[in-house]
Amino acid sequence: MRILSSAIRTVPFASALLLGAGLAGADEMPGAAAGAAVPAVVRVASGGSIAEAIEQAPPGTTIEVEPGVYHEALTVDTPGITLRGLVRGEARPVLDGWGELNDGVIASGSPFAMTGFRIQHYKGNGVSAQGVDGVVLSDLVVDDTGLYGVYPVQSRNITVTHTTVTRVVDAAIYVGESNGALVAWNEVHHNVAGIEIENTNDAVVRDNLAYENTAGILVFVLPGKRQKEGKRTRVFRNWSLRNNTPNFGDPNSIVGQLPQGLGIVVTGADDTVIEDNVVKDNESVGISVSRLAKEQAQKDERLEPFADHNRVRFNYVLDNGRNPHPFVVEQIGAGADFAWDGTGEGNCESLPDQAVRGGATLPACPEVAPAPGAAEESALPGAAPAAVPEGSAVVRIQGMRYQPKHLTIDAGQTVTWVNEDGVTHTVTSGRGTTPVLGPLASPFLAKGEVWSHTFAEPGSYEYLCLPHVGQVGMREATITVQ
Amino acid sequence: MAQPAPPDAALAARRDRRSAVRARVVAGGARFPRRGPDRVGRGSRLALAVVAAACLAPSTGLDRPFPPLRGETPTPARVELGRLLFFDPVLSADGTLSCAHCHRPELAFTDGRATAVGAGGVVLARNVPTLYNAAFKDALFWDRRAGSLEAQVLGPLLAPDEMAADPATLAARLAAVPEYARRFAAAFAGEAEPLSIGNLARAIAAFERTLLSQDSRYDRYARGDRAALTPAERRGLTLFRSLNTRCFECHQLPTFEAPLAMGIGVPSPDRGVGGAHGRPGQDGLFAIPTLRNVARTAPYMHDGSFATLEEVVDFYRRGGGRPLGVEPGRIHEHVRPFEIGDDEARDLVAFLRALGDESARPATPARVPSGLPVLAARRIASHEESRP
Numbered sequence: 001m002r003i004l005s006s007a008i009r010t011v012p013f014a015s016a017l018l019l020g021a022g023l024a025g026a027d028e029m030p031g032a033a034a035g036a037a038v039p040a041v042v043r044v045a046s047g048g049s050i051a052e053a054i055e056q057a058p059p060g061t062t063i064e065v066e067p068g069v070y071h072e073a074l075t076v077d078t079p080g081i082t083l084r085g086l087v088r089g090e091a092r093p094v095l096d097g098w099g100e101l102n103d104g105v106i107a108s109g110s111p112f113a114m115t116g117f118r119i120q121h122y123k124g125n126g127v128s129a130q131g132v133d134g135v136v137l138s139d140l141v142v143d144d145t146g147l148y149g150v151y152p153v154q155s156r157n158i159t160v161t162h163t164t165v166t167r168v169v170d171a172a173i174y175v176g177e178s179n180g181a182l183v184a185w186n187e188v189h190h191n192v193a194g195i196e197i198e199n200t201n202d203a204v205v206r207d208n209l210a211y212e213n214t215a216g217i218l219v220f221v222l223p224g225k226r227q228k229e230g231k232r233t234r235v236f237r238n239w240s241l242r243n244n245t246p247n248f249g250d251p252n253s254i255v256g257q258l259p260q261g262l263g264i265v266v267t268g269a270d271d272t273v274i275e276d277n278v279v280k281d282n283e284s285v286g287i288s289v290s291r292l293a294k295e296q297a298q299k300d301e302r303l304e305p306f307a308d309h310n311r312v313r314f315n316y317v318l319d320n321g322r323n324p325h326p327f328v329v330e331q332i333g334a335g336a337d338f339a340w341d342g343t344g345e346g347n348c349e350s351l352p353d354q355a356v357r358g359g360a361t362l363p364a365c366p367e368v369a370p371a372p373g374a375a376e377e378s379a380l381p382g383a384a385p386a387a388v389p390e391g392s393a394v395v396r397i398q399g400m401r402y403q404p405k406h407l408t409i410d411a412g413q414t415v416t417w418v419n420e421d422g423v424t425h426t427v428t429s430g431r432g433t434t435p436v437l438g439p440l441a442s443p444f445l446a447k448g449e450v451w452s453h454t455f456a457e458p459g460s461y462e463y464l465c466l467p468h469v470g471q472v473g474m475r476e477a478t479i480t481v482q
Numbered sequence: 483m484a485q486p487a488p489p490d491a492a493l494a495a496r497r498d499r500r501s502a503v504r505a506r507v508v509a510g511g512a513r514f515p516r517r518g519p520d521r522v523g524r525g526s527r528l529a530l531a532v533v534a535a536a537c538l539a540p541s542t543g544l545d546r547p548f549p550p551l552r553g554e555t556p557t558p559a560r561v562e563l564g565r566l567l568f569f570d571p572v573l574s575a576d577g578t579l580s581c582a583h584c585h586r587p588e589l590a591f592t593d594g595r596a597t598a599v600g601a602g603g604v605v606l607a608r609n610v611p612t613l614y615n616a617a618f619k620d621a622l623f624w625d626r627r628a629g630s631l632e633a634q635v636l637g638p639l640l641a642p643d644e645m646a647a648d649p650a651t652l653a654a655r656l657a658a659v660p661e662y663a664r665r666f667a668a669a670f671a672g673e674a675e676p677l678s679i680g681n682l683a684r685a686i687a688a689f690e691r692t693l694l695s696q697d698s699r700y701d702r703y704a705r706g707d708r709a710a711l712t713p714a715e716r717r718g719l720t721l722f723r724s725l726n727t728r729c730f731e732c733h734q735l736p737t738f739e740a741p742l743a744m745g746i747g748v749p750s751p752d753r754g755v756g757g758a759h760g761r762p763g764q765d766g767l768f769a770i771p772t773l774r775n776v777a778r779t780a781p782y783m784h785d786g787s788f789a790t791l792e793e794v795v796d797f798y799r800r801g802g803g804r805p806l807g808v809e810p811g812r813i814h815e816h817v818r819p820f821e822i823g824d825d826e827a828r829d830l831v832a833f834l835r836a837l838g839d840e841s842a843r844p845a846t847p848a849r850v851p852s853g854l855p856v857l858a859a860r861r862i863a864s865h866e867e868s869r870p
Binding site for chain 2: 124133298300
């Protein structure tokens with residue numbers, strides 16, 4: 001009877017989920033009332049308990065939190081929870097662990113979103129998402145949270161944007177053993193590592209500012225992980241500057257052993273593209289490509305330790321390597337703007353002539369001029385090219401605008417978005433500049449890719465583009481369903 | 483779920499996979515004869531209920547799909563044959579030792595000793611691992627040297643200091659027992675030589691594949707039953723997932739193990755994986771054991787050197803082998819000292835105790851085909867078996 005009774009107990013939970021408004025797809029479930037399309041929103045006032053609100057919240061709830069200080073460690077196991085800090089001028093809610101609590105937030109409820117908080121003084125980590133499909137972390141300010149600032153792991157479809165992380169002992173923004181991640185418009189400084197993409201496929205790291213860390217941006221494949229590979233990371237339009245802070249990490253950890261003065265480091269990863277970055281004034285090496293060290297690699301025989309088919313080109317990489325760490329001198333003789341260890345297949349670089357090369361000489365990348373944005377398309381996760389369904393209304397994404405920006409359709413009609421721009425776009429439910437978990441949640445759309453959604457229920461559906469929310473034409477667009 | 487859009491399609495596919503795994507496991511469980519006919523009906527209803535729930539529910543990161551069951555799909559005849567062989571001391575050279583002597587069902591298929599005791603009472607080097615969920619493992623033994631349950635079975639069976647069986651002698655002995663001859667012929671019908679040591683391993687492996695543990699109170703919590711764990715256990719689960727403790731990084735959901743070898747620095751001359759493969763870089767690495775039913779499987783570690791879960795948590799708090807003089811290169815970087823309060827350590831242990839599910843525990847047969855006594859007390863090198 002024990003097994004049976006547990007099964008019965010799961011059924012009310014499933015029923016509750018049917019009413020879980022605000023989740024992707026909730027609006028098209030047969031029998032869902034029109035009113036159910038409105039997400040449940042609860043509010044926590046200063047002095048209240050966010051944990052208590054999470055405990056009470058049904059799936060799909062948005063929890064709005066007023067500015068104030070909250071001495072709490074939050075665990076989110078309910079699907080579809082949004083923690084929205086209400087930002088009022090300089091004031092925002094603060095999760096403060098006082099150096100006593102372990103983690104700011106651990107989320108396994110899937111999907112999960114969090115925006116608008118300051119998170120500080122935890123022993124382990126700021127925000128961790130574990131096993132989540134759909135992670136949105138945006139507009140967070142994370143300081144002094146132990147080993148990591150932001151730590152999505154074993155997850156999919158991750159977005160970390162507009163977040164500042166400082167003073168963490170390992171990686172400020174870490175993405176590990178995951179598939180599909182956008183890490184963009186973040187600022188990381190005074191950490192050991194700024195951004196670390198580890199054993200992860202299809203990550204896009206763009207438009208971030210990493211400075212005065214020990215190392216700016218890491219693309220790693222490390223041993224002892226279930227996911228053995230890290231492929232197709234795109235690192236572009238980042239600034240990695242003055243990452244010369246002496247390493248204050250755990251000397252027994254891999255990141256804690258990095259020499260200071262590193263701009264962008266690719267270790268063991270494949271098919272990485274590093275383009276259009278500004279890498280300057282890092283005192284050991286600006287950009288490096290190398291295999292995973294032997295003593296690490298031999299711990300995991302199923303791991304392929306070499307860095308293959310990585311492409312480094314069109315970067316502004318100058319004035320690095322001028323005060324190299326002794327370890328770097330031992331390895332390649334001197335500091336450098338660019339260094340390769342001579343291993344791996346199919347790597348190439350095209351860098352300014354005046355850039356100082358160290359280590360082995362890497363062949364130049366083929367002189368094929370890419371169409372604007374073509375390289376960007378090549379490695380993005382998400383939708384395959386598809387045709388516009390018959391009878392569908394169409395919104396073109398062209399010139400950084402949704403065209404038309406406001407569209408009215410009948411209930412039951414389908415809308416298809418077609419990306420005609422050379423850059424990646426999304427169609428994401430939002431309000432103003434804030435993404436929310438809603439019915440519109442497209443993957444990253446490269447040029448020529450389309451995404452469709454059928455609107456069953458009347459209402460007004462606002463959306464934005466995650467990567468380009470700063471563009472007036474790419475936010476506050478609406479579909480009105482009559 | 484009518485919408486063809488990629489994210490939803492991906493979610494739906496994930497749900498389908500998860501339902502399929504559950505349905506297979508549940509249906510498989512219901513087929514086995516050790517569950518009476520009344521259990522079949524319940525099993526099917528459970529399967530339907532679980533599948534329905536899985537189709538409706540948005541995924542939660544805790545409720546992760548189990549890996550596919552490895553190896554041959556068990557048949558009822560092989561499972562029952564395997565169960566009888568498992569409890570039959572006829573397998574050992576001297577007729578005193580069965581698999582169940584070391585893998586005792588009431589101790590989640592461990593023996594309660596620091597290290598196993600083999601033929602003639604010889605004390606062996608390593609701790610007996612649980613058999614629950616062995617069906618999911620990609621490699622067996624503490625040094626991960628066996629790639630299948632069938633290969634694993636032959637290890638202790640033939641090892642001179644364990645069951646010390648001689649394949650030809652054992653095959654002849656089994657053939658002389660009419661019930662075994664009959665059961666092998668039925669279980670491996672159509673094969674030229676149904677009664678063989680290879681088929682003995684297949685039968686025991688089939689039995690072991692039924693020993694699934696997937697319905698602990700933790701699992702019910704993961705499926706959305708918030709009342710399934712006590713507040714202390716829930717605090718412990720949060721600690722388990724903390725980046726301060728980092729337990730979850732190796733003891734991964736939902737199996738609470740990982741298909742990896744890892745070094746934590748238990749002081750020991752045992753080279754572990756490095757010894758099995760002769761690779762020095764892997765010295766001191768051992769398989770990551772599952773934590774399911776961990777409350778039953780004391781003592782802990784490859785050499786059983788920790789008597790209680792409290793001691794194990796304390797070992798990790800201090801940084802594993804780091805303060806014990808173990809070479810740092812043998813210790814994974816995630817194993818490092820961390821500060822948690824004594825109350826938190828208690829919560830963590832409380833959570834570990836919630837990982838118990840022994841609903842698949844088989845009945846111990848009253849008699850086995852050889853007629854030898856089942857689970858009889860036996861002599862240990864230095865002292866009498868205290869708990870028959």
